[in-house]
Amino acid sequence: MKQEFTLTVYTENQVGLLNRLAIMFSRRKINLESLNTSPSEIDNIHRFTIVVEETEVVVKNLARQMEKMVDVFKVNYNTNDEIIWQQIALYKVPTSVIMKEVKVERLLRKYGARTVVIREDYTVFETTGQDEEIDNLLKELDKYGLIEFVKSSRIAIIKSSEGVHKRVLNMEINDPTKKPINNEFLNHKSMIFQM
Structure with missing residues (x-):
């Protein structure tokens, strides 16, 4: 059964992202009831608030597909009871x-x-x-x-969410590109080649 859902999409602010998101909706023949984009609580991360009327199965699959996009960090979908808008x-x-x-x-x-x-x-x-x-x-x-x-279009805050701030901080802490390289293996290998 169709009902109103609000999708909250946290993304990098990249050119062409809105177009790629719009294509996902149009391919599935989902009409946007409302669309808002704004900065989020974190620098350089934007928040799309999208309202659709659709079944939960369709919205859940759409959210999963959006999260596979490179520029998208997190997608939440909620009913009106789960948000303040x-x-x-x-x-x-x-x-x-x-x-x-x-x-x-x-x-x-x-x-x-x-x-x-x-x-x-x-x-x-x-x-x-x-x-x-x-x-x-x-x-x-x-x-x-x-x-x-x-x-205007809808703006919304999820009642039970901590937002994306904590998740982004964890991503930065666990970023493998920022960890020091373990040189023990490399040093051991170079000693073998020197022998």
């Missing part, structure tokens, strides 16, 4: 309506919206929340002559 929305409304209608002011307070820009012809409000909250305010403001609306 938010989106941001901007609403542009005629300023004249805002000035006349006290109901609009109450409505904005109810949804925790704040004013971003006030001009003679329009006012822009911003709110953060989840789909239902954002969409409910959209429906209400539509009654008052909503001019424009935009919603």
Whole structure:
């Protein structure tokens, strides 16, 4: 049964990576509901937050395939219950309506919206929340002559995760290229050749 999953992909910030990830989704005919990319808590490691509606088996296989990519460190997939997530929305409304209608002011307070820009012809409000909250305010403001609306993609933090920071530190500690070379074998071999 299909359900909403959020994939968190930790990667190096390499040119062409987004294209390679997009190809993986399009080959499997998986539609992206939301895509966000941003720096992570570690320098030079980026975080992709991808929302899809699919079966767990398909998402699990996709996550495994992504982890095989050279630039990808870790892929997590989670249901909405396993993450804390938010989106941001901007609403542009005629300023004249805002000035006349006290109901609009109450409505904005109810949804925790704040004013971003006030001009003679329009006012822009911003709110953060989840789909239902954002969409409910959209429906209400539509009654008052909503001019424009935009919603960001999802950002999410996994409830039970330590992030990728600890894993990267362990990778650096266990990096075989940084370990000293054991010269005992080489010295023994060179002594044999000298004899």
